[in-house]
Amino acid sequence: MRQRISDLLDGCEDGGxxxxxxxxxxxxxxxxxxxxxxxxxxNKLHRLPVRLLAAAAIVAALTASAxxxxxxxxxxxxxxxxxxxxxxxxxTGQIENLDQIGQTFEGGVTDNGATxxxxxxxxxxxxxxLRLRIEAPEGxxxxxxxxDTDGFYQLQGRNxxxxxxxxxxxxxxxxxxxxxxxxxxxxxxxTDNVKEVVIRFTAQGTEPAVYNNQEGKILTIHGLWIQAxxxxxxxxxxxxxxLDVGGHFERRSLSVDCGGVDYMDETGLGxxxxxxxxxxxxxxxxxxxxxxxxxxxxxxxxxxxxxxxGIQIVLKDGTVAFDTxxxxxxxxxxxxxxxxxxxxxxxxNDRNGYTPFDQPLDLxxxxxxxFGDHIIPVSAD
Numbered sequence: 187m188r189q190r191i192s193d194l195l196d197g198c199e200d201g202g203x204x205x206x207x208x209x210x211x212x213x214x215x216x217x218x219x220x221x222x223x224x225x226x227x228x229n230k231l232h233r234l235p236v237r238l239l240a241a242a243a244i245v246a247a248l249t250a251s252a253x254x255x256x257x258x259x260x261x262x263x264x265x266x267x268x269x270x271x272x273x274x275x276x277x278t279g280q281i282e283n284l285d286q287i288g289q290t291f292e293g294g295v296t297d298n299g300a301t302x303x304x305x306x307x308x309x310x311x312x313x314x315x316l317r318l319r320i321e322a323p324e325g326x327x328x329x330x331x332x333x334d335t336d337g338f339y340q341l342q343g344r345n346x347x348x349x350x351x352x353x354x355x356x357x358x359x360x361x362x363x364x365x366x367x368x369x370x371x372x373x374x375x376x377t378d379n380v381k382e383v384v385i386r387f388t389a390q391g392t393e394p395a396v397y398n399n400q401e402g403k404i405l406t407i408h409g410l411w412i413q414a415x416x417x418x419x420x421x422x423x424x425x426x427x428x429l430d431v432g433g434h435f436e437r438r439s440l441s442v443d444c445g446g447v448d449y450m451d452e453t454g455l456g457x458x459x460x461x462x463x464x465x466x467x468x469x470x471x472x473x474x475x476x477x478x479x480x481x482x483x484x485x486x487x488x489x490x491x492x493x494x495x496g497i498q499i500v501l502k503d504g505t506v507a508f509d510t511x512x513x514x515x516x517x518x519x520x521x522x523x524x525x526x527x528x529x530x531x532x533x534x535n536d537r538n539g540y541t542p543f544d545q546p547l548d549l550x551x552x553x554x555x556x557f558g559d560h561i562i563p564v565s566a567d
Contacts, residue, residue, distance in 0.1 A: 261288025297425030299323030492539015
């Protein structure tokens, strides 16, 4: 008799646990994450990879172990709840791209009755994302906090360096970069002692931190604090949590020679940008370009962390996946800018920069880059 994937999963208990809540090793979570992993985004046709069908069958047979989670879900499935917007799941292609540049982990570190467990990480040269499970000592409740009245959970205290969160290579080099941003995930039970958070590290300035190199990486956390609106820090628990959070990340990128095509801003401010090269990863865009913006000019050639205006990434289905058309092109008069006095007359400057994507990019679906009126084909081969 032919069995469906849903039949194979009938034996798994479904406790209604949300993707972001509960233990990552519970049977309900394994089932839910696996089904998310094998469900493509609606309105797009995808052939279901054979390995995902096999993974679903294996989950039905395996116990609730780290092995089952790692094999069946992968980094893409474990991180998709962070990237999915407005309840829309990521596409199969987006998840597979994240799987290729990600890692999953087994086991955490326990100290003073608290446990911090790395779940999954994603990395490219500019960005590093890490999902952590924070379990306070038994009897300690981690409620949801109102930022206006309660403040925020923090993974470092006010007293540095002893309470500072550190992120270093195995050789001891600081790779924290621009800083760490924390996004606490929705919690299915705000009366227990568990929270999950995604930490994002980004490179400093225009210099890549190369988070996806082959060196091991160590994240050290000294506890959990609540930062009140008046900046007072109250410890929830403290300890010494030294986490091995990955080396040997696989690199996945597309490098596009843009040939120096030009774009003149449409506000009449007078600067021109020449686009030389673009590199795309599932997590970010890096750009090498030139411009003649006048020193001190109020306008800004760049979007985000240094990506020039006028760039669009267009997918094979016509979707614009990324857009840096500047918001001020329709607001120059309202801003009071005087184009007559702001025409660029500066020397040609060599620049480079990057910016992270809000959602992962499926590199196999990229059709072309549009820069001004120029169409630059992109091939994944």
